[in-house]
Structures are given as C-alpha cells and as structure tokens.
Amino acid sequence: MNLAKLGGDIIFFGEDAVGALSTELASTKKRAFIVMTGNILDELGLLKPVTDALEKGGFTWEKFTDIEEDATFTSIKKGIEAMKKFEPDWIIGFGGGSAMDAAKTMWIFYENPEVSELAEVAAPKTFAKLREKAKLCCIPTSAGTGSEVTRLAVVKDVDKLQKFVIVCRKGRMIPDVAILDPQFSLTMPKGLTSSTGIDAITHAIESYTSTTTNPYSEGPAMAGLKLAFEYLPTAYENGKDPVAREKMLIAANLAGMAFANSLLGIVHSIAHSFGGEFGVPHGLANAITLPYIIEFHKSDEKVSERYRQLANLLGSNSLLESVKTLNDKVDIPKGMKDFIRKRLKADNDEAFEKHCGTIVEKAKKDIATLGAPVKPTDEQWEELVKLAYYGK
Numbered sequence: 001m002n003l004a005k006l007g008g009d010i011i012f013f014g015e016d017a018v019g020a021l022s023t024e025l026a027s028t029k030k031r032a033f034i035v036m037t038g039n040i041l042d043e044l045g046l047l048k049p050v051t052d053a054l055e056k057g058g059f060t061w062e063k064f065t066d067i068e069e070d071a072t073f074t075s076i077k078k079g080i081e082a083m084k085k086f087e088p089d090w091i092i093g094f095g096g097g098s099a100m101d102a103a104k105t106m107w108i109f110y111e112n113p114e115v116s117e118l119a120e121v122a123a124p125k126t127f128a129k130l131r132e133k134a135k136l137c138c139i140p141t142s143a144g145t146g147s148e149v150t151r152l153a154v155v156k157d158v159d160k161l162q163k164f165v166i167v168c169r170k171g172r173m174i175p176d177v178a179i180l181d182p183q184f185s186l187t188m189p190k191g192l193t194s195s196t197g198i199d200a201i202t203h204a205i206e207s208y209t210s211t212t213t214n215p216y217s218e219g220p221a222m223a224g225l226k227l228a229f230e231y232l233p234t235a236y237e238n239g240k241d242p243v244a245r246e247k248m249l250i251a252a253n254l255a256g257m258a259f260a261n262s263l264l265g266i267v268h269s270i271a272h273s274f275g276g277e278f279g280v281p282h283g284l285a286n287a288i289t290l291p292y293i294i295e296f297h298k299s300d301e302k303v304s305e306r307y308r309q310l311a312n313l314l315g316s317n318s319l320l321e322s323v324k325t326l327n328d329k330v331d332i333p334k335g336m337k338d339f340i341r342k343r344l345k346a347d348n349d350e351a352f353e354k355h356c357g358t359i360v361e362k363a364k365k366d367i368a369t370l371g372a373p374v375k376p377t378d379e380q381w382e383e384l385v386k387l388a389y390y391g392k
C-alpha cells in the first residue's frame, strides 16, 4: 500500500498570510503556545504581527524561546514542561526548521504523557494520540526545510552526538496549518538565505532520484526546483524583495512535500552526520555536499537520466553544472573544513581525521541512506565524506 499526503489541512501564503491566525484557527480554549529559537525574531519586531493576529482572534499566548539553532532534546524537554503548565489548544512553531521540529516534538510528548524519552519515539511510528489536546500551526521564517508540510522532526541528542528523526508513517505529524508569509523572511541574513535555499533544492533533487520517487513527489519536486533556481539568486542579493522571498518560501514548501512523499538520499545522510558530530548547520552541510553526490551518482545510467530530466526543466545541459554555478553565485564554500576548524578553534584537521570513521558509520546508518539510488562502497563513503570536508 502506498500513501501520499501533500500537507496538513490548509496552507495560507502570500502577503499578510499571518492574518489567518486571527480568523482561521478553530479553537475552544483560545490558548496558543509559540515555539521559537531564541529572541531574535522578537527583537526584529517579527513576533508582533503573530501575537497581534492571535490577540485579534481572542487568543492568550505564551512563548517558549529556549530552542537552539539545532534543536536538542534537552531544551525540548523544558518546553514540554512549560507546555503542560500552559495547556494550549494550538501550538505554533515559528522560525526555521529547528523551531518547527521542536514544536512538533513537544506536541508528541504533550499529547502522549506516558512517553518521556526520545528513544521511545525516534523511529517510524504511527502516533495515534495527536490532536486530542492541541493542533499544530507552523510559520517558517527561512525557506529551506519545508517542515511545515513534512511528517517528521529532526532532534539532536547531545549525549549521543547524534540526530534522531521522528516520523509518523501516516503523516499525522504534518502541521494542520502552514502560513507562508514573506514578511518574516525579509531580514534573513545572506548566509542563511543561501544555505537554506540550497537545502530546499537538495530536497527536490534527492526526492526525485530516491528509491521511492513517485508521481506525487515528482510534481512538487519539479515545481519547487524550478522556483528555487529562479528566485534564490534574487533572494540572496536583495533580501528585501518580497516576491523573491515569497517564491522561495513556496519553493521550500513544495520541495518539503516532495521528500515527505518519497525519501531523501546520502547528501542528507552526510549532512546529518557532520551536523551531529561538528554542529555544521543543516543547510550549509547539504549545500556543500550536494555537488559531490550528484557527481558520484551520475555514473549510474538511471540516475543520470533523472538528472537530465531536471536539467531540461532548468533549461540546462547539466544539473551538476547548474548546481555548481548556483552554489558559486550564492557563495557556498567548497568544503566544511573552514567552518569546522573555526568552530573548534583548531588550526589543523586532526579532529576531522579522528572522527572521519564515525561520520561515515553514522551516515551509512542514517535514515536518508534508505533513499539513495546507489549505495556507496565503504571506500566510496570515506571518499565522499572527505570531499565534503576538504572540498575540491
């Protein structure tokens, strides 16, 4: 049996889509719990349109801002306690993938108080008990993860230095409402615009070539890829352009639908592994790794044909060249080396060399590897991980 689900109940998009919060959330208790990564959105004045709309709709709200850029279960647990005390009937994930994934995870534990550990929910499951206490609305501020329409959440376990994926097989974790309002991404920094944008492009490409690709994932993958290639350079160069921002939000949303209805591949496996081990941001790790994996896969005839189809869609002769050109245009580095060295305050590559084997092992076991159309050999895994670190 196959199953496709392209989103929750409804997606509001475009100028002032946030107004939907005052009129479109069916609610008896009128209590909204907003999950965010820090106070930056509040400081930028971006929380106010959200709370204004909620108040106009008669909501009492509370915010929880203790989520890191890379959501950890440690901070999520604090949020679950705050949520239990506040007793919301709407949970609002407001921010990038981390805020939305944290909101999804808190929601699961809020609805299922009998579970308390990440390991109990981290594997494909069917969460029967959801929406008994609250519904979920997600408002993305970056255009990358598409988490507002996906059926999964990625959470970091700091003790195990590993990222866990929580998935509901039947798509019950897909937020009920998604709001794509360009006003929230106008101030996104350039580096985040480029890395999250290429993350969306990676979702489109990996889902299109994955082992489970199907017409329901191909449609949004193609539409999302085309939009992202067209509008990412403008969104990067001129962040205040509301049209480019809106189109990028839609592109990421479509690419999210695509991979939610198929699988990803080893770009994501390697990115998850580097993220868990060295804290490389998800989008950046994907953007750096993507060209190396396209190059690796293109020797396979079937995958190569799929790449040709996507290149045609972009009016190009080579998907690899198109991706490389776009990466250069939006200043994506060739390897993760500089980022990791800077983060570790190291002047050599000792830490990477020491952990290279672990990165490979974690990538092999990553859930995204299931979608890879061609599985690398042990030697190739190591080669690819080294390329992602050192670049070429």
Ligand SMILES: [Fe+2]
Residues within 6 Å of the ligand: 145, 199, 200, 202, 203, 268, 282, 286
């Ligand atoms: Fe991603």
